[in-house]
Amino acid sequence: MSANRIGCGLGLIALAVGVPLIAGPVKDPPAHLDAERTKAVMRIPEGDFRPRKKVFAAAVPEERLGWGLGENGVRAEAAWAVTKGKGVRVAILDTGIDADHPELKGQILASKDFTGSRFGAKDAVGHGTHCAGIVAMKQDGKGYVGVAPGCGILNGKVLADDGTGDFNWLAAGIDWAVEQKADVISMSLGGGPDGTPPERFMPNLRAAIRRATDAGVIVLAAAGNDGPGANTVGYPGRYPEVVAVAASDVSRHITNFSSRGSEVDVAAPGDNVVSSIPNGQFAEWDGTSMATPMAAGVAALYVADCRANGRTPTPADFRKRIETTSSTRAKVPNPNSGWGLIQAPGFVSATPTESKTLEFGRADFTADAWGRLLHQAPGTAGLTLEFRGETLLKAGLTK
Ligand SMILES: [Ca+2]
Secondary structure, eight states: OHHHHHHHSSEEEEEEEESOOOSSSSSSSOOOOOOHHHHHHOOOOGGGOOOOOEEEEEESSOOOOOGSTTTTTTTTHHHTTTTTTTTTTTEEESSSOOSSSSTTTTTTTEEOOOOOTTTTSSSSSSSHHHHHHHHHHSSSSSSSSSTTTEEEEEEESSSSSTTTEEEEEEEEHHHHHTTTTTTEEEOOOOOOOOOGGGGTOHHHHHHHHHHHHHHTOOEEEEESSSSSSSSOOOOTTTTTSSSEEEEOOSSSBBOOSSSSSSEEEEEEEOOOEEEEEEEEEEEOOBBBHHHHHHHHHHHHHHEEEEEHHTOOOHHHHHHHHHHSBBBSOOSSSSSTTBOOBBOGGGGSSSOOOOOOOOOOOOOOOOOOEEEEEEOOOSSOOOOEEEEEETEEEEEEOOO
């Protein structure tokens, strides 16, 4: 442990999840897990502690979407017609990841432990596996699906097996993620000294974040679970370079526990969020910890769509889209929800809103000929298709 962690208790980071640390029936919970001590570190109000509501024992046979991906959430499905995030690299800086979970197997591109854990980069808590699944659970016909099931995950373990960590580990994890060519960094953690400029205690952290955003990486962090009081956003979410994410519920309201403050940039589903936990299980958890990878998944879709269209994704353009496309767009951000609920379709190219099938019949042309096909039924617009061989050159409607 570093002096930063032992010396004065400052500079500690902790999970921003509104529930105890142990992820339901985790197989071998670390013996040194001390819930009371962790609670004190996390500064989570007593009322926010709720027992884990649901843990699914095994893979769900028919693949389902959690509510957070649907109409009251980020509307991921509406964006999947354009992209599912293929080729994008999302760093999850958390408690490690269970890379053997059926939903994550093959999705983890690289792993590194910064905590000196005897479990290495594996997840002994469950939190990191849940966050990774929210982004990248596979679309494989079983279980559940992440927001960007085509993307790959970088697993940086910066929180130890008791769910706390050192800000220097986080800074090192951010630098590692940039080295690993992360496109997006998701940090479901927070903490820091109250009322004190954090740079005094963690000079490396903001510098690392700036190196990441300067390299074009989109950096997101949990707003924190210290609401509903005013001015409760923690670090690193409090930094202007970081997109701070608040937690919304199935009614599109901001949860009571979600931290409030002018630093909140956007909201995402963070209540009853179903995702993977170790040993092949799934669980429904609450927290801005869950909202953050929801928004990070949208960022992955954005990056993939930019690349597919020859554009360079940038943190500034990502922010601009948050401001212009979030649900309940406000002219100014509000301290509960920032610019509103993040909406995946606003981050990808336009998608068809309606699709219908028209029967044409068949017309044969000479192979490789330049051809024109006209279709007109009485009282409708005519459709003209021009092609050479099998290549469509032009399509148009005539009155
Ligand atoms: Ca699945």
